[in-house]
Amino acid sequence: MIEIHPVAIFHSPMTSKFGIPRQSGVADKLPGRIILEPPYRSIEAVRGLKTFSHLWLIWGFSANPHEANGLTVRPPRLGGNERVGVFASRSPFRPNGLGLSSVYINNVELTANEGPVIHVLGADLMDGTPIYDIKPYVAYTDSHPDARSGFVDTHEWQPLQVDIPSSLARLFSSDELEALKQVLAQDPRPRYHDDPERVYGMPFAGFDVHFQVKDGSLTVTEVLPKL
Numbered sequence: 001m002i003e004i005h006p007v008a009i010f011h012s013p014m015t016s017k018f019g020i021p022r023q024s025g026v027a028d029k030l031p032g033r034i035i036l037e038p039p040y041r042s043i044e045a046v047r048g049l050k051t052f053s054h055l056w057l058i059w060g061f062s063a064n065p066h067e068a069n070g071l072t073v074r075p076p077r078l079g080g081n082e083r084v085g086v087f088a089s090r091s092p093f094r095p096n097g098l099g100l101s102s103v104y105i106n107n108v109e110l111t112a113n114e115g116p117v118i119h120v121l122g123a124d125l126m127d128g129t130p131i132y133d134i135k136p137y138v139a140y141t142d143s144h145p146d147a148r149s150g151f152v153d154t155h156e157w158q159p160l161q162v163d164i165p166s167s168l169a170r171l172f173s174s175d176e177l178e179a180l181k182q183v184l185a186q187d188p189r190p191r192y193h194d195d196p197e198r199v200y201g202m203p204f205a206g207f208d209v210h211f212q213v214k215d216g217s218l219t220v221t222e223v224l225p226k227l
Helices: 174-185
Strands: 008-011 031-036 054-060 098-111 115-121 130-136 161-163 200-204 207-214 217-225
Touching: 161 174, 174 200, 174 207, 174 217
Parallel strands: 161 217
Antiparallel strands: 008 031, 008 130, 031 115, 054 098, 054 130, 098 115, 200 207, 207 217
């Protein structure tokens, strides 16, 4: 049996499972920071990394206390009702609770206290997620332009229109606002929810963002400082 330990911890404005993008890259402006653990906190560990544009992250579903208890799952893309095999999905309910994500390298910063910090965009990881390995994305082997994507190809996903009133939008920086809109456009609600009167809440960048969804449009109704 292989024993694995985190090599890094991920830091993100997304501090709850609710609202996390369901795939990496769909919110490509969402920022994140990869902080290496002390044994690897050396510039030597990331030597040459700046010559790559993307990374593969292997990480753990640390906020998911439930182990896989069956061989089938219900992907959100299929409305949360139709079942497919666990190995034909990217469900977080997996035998070993490991995730795989491709992210864009925005910058590699050398800091005094945290060593080399890898700034990335487009991750689907929650704040505090343990990362077990980091590998560069290599286009000539990792990119497959003619690949088939199963039910993803046959079930089109339409992002929501997002409306954030200017009085609430000004609480965020321009980069935060763009990332928030991308996250909300993916519809954080469970797929089987369709109550236009229900108000949902999602933590983001130190705030609780409240919103409602009706007829394909999402409206932010309130933004409160997170206690």
